[in-house]
Structures are given as C-alpha cells and as structure tokens.
Amino acid sequence: MRSQIKKPSKSAQLLSRFAALLAQGFNAQLGVSDYAARLDVTPTHLTRICREITGRTALALINELLMAEARRRLVDTHDSAAKIARDLGYSSPAYFTRAFGQETGTTPTGYRDQKQGQWHSTRHR
Numbered sequence: 177m178r179s180q181i182k183k184p185s186k187s188a189q190l191l192s193r194f195a196a197l198l199a200q201g202f203n204a205q206l207g208v209s210d211y212a213a214r215l216d217v218t219p220t221h222l223t224r225i226c227r228e229i230t231g232r233t234a235l236a237l238i239n240e241l242l243m244a245e246a247r248r249r250l251v252d253t254h255d256s257a258a259k260i261a262r263d264l265g266y267s268s269p270a271y272f273t274r275a276f277g278q279e280t281g282t283t284p285t286g287y288r289d290q291k292q293g294q295w296h297s298t299r300h301r
Contacts, residue, residue: 187225190215194222198238202245203265204272208234243279246272250288257284 184192193215211234212219219234226234242264249260261272276284 187229190217190222190225191229194226194234194237198241202242202263204242204275205265205267206238208238211238239275239279243276246276246284247280247287250284251291260284 194211197211197214208219208222212222215222223234226232226237230237232240246260246264249255249263250257253260255263257273257276258269261269264272266272266275273283276282276287280287282290
C-alpha cells in the first residue's frame with residue numbers, strides 16, 4: 177500500500193514563501209504591507225497566517241529576523257552600529273539603537289562588548 181504524502185496547507189505554503197522573502201534580504205524599511213503585496217495577499221491575512229502557525233505576527237517575525245542579523249553582525253564583524261543600522265535599512269543609527277535596546281535590553285555596543293567578553297572568558301579557560 178502506498179503512503180500518501182500530505183501536501184502543505186495553503187497557509188503553510190504562504191508562510192514558507194514569506195520566510196523565503198525574508199531570507200532574501202534584511203531591510204527595516206520593508207513592512208508587512210510590502211511583503212504582503214509581494215505575496216499577493218493583504219497585510220491582515222499575512223499577519224493572521226503568521227500568528228496562526230507561529231504564534232507571532234508578521235511584524236514580530238520581521239523584527240526578530242532583523243535583530244538576529246544585527247546581533248550576528250555585532251559579534252561576527254567589526255562593523256560599527258551605524259553601518260549595521262544603515263545596511264539593515266534603519267532610517268537612523270539612533271532608531272536602530274532604540275529598537276535594539278527594546279529587543280535586547282542593551283545597546284549594540286554593550287551587546288558586542290558582553291559577547292566578546294564571553295568569548296574571551298570561554299576561550300581562555
């Protein structure tokens with residue numbers, strides 16, 4: 177007897193397409209409505225599907241991805257916070273610093289210093 181392979185639901189397919197768009201590039205200037213337009217759905221529908229499947233809104237997923245990339249670059253590069261902000265599409269370094277602080281509880285420089293301190297302490301044990 178042949179096992180049937182389930183086709184992903186339309187909701188799962190939409191979320192997968194959204195994730196693929198997010199992975200193509202990080203830009204804080206693109207909002208939910210921009211991604212929804214590219215996916216040919218309404219922002220409300222995109223947010224509803226994201227919340228249904230992940231428990232988080234489309235905006236929360238966008239922001240989480242931006243912050244993950246910012247954290248990675250702060251640790252893995254010597255780029256300034258201003259350059260990272262510009263590269264990720266934030267309108268100003270100050271706005272990036274404020275958004276980063278809300279997400280992590282620290283400044284970009286404080287985060288980098290903390291992570292580099294952890295790396296050095298584990299490396300020299």
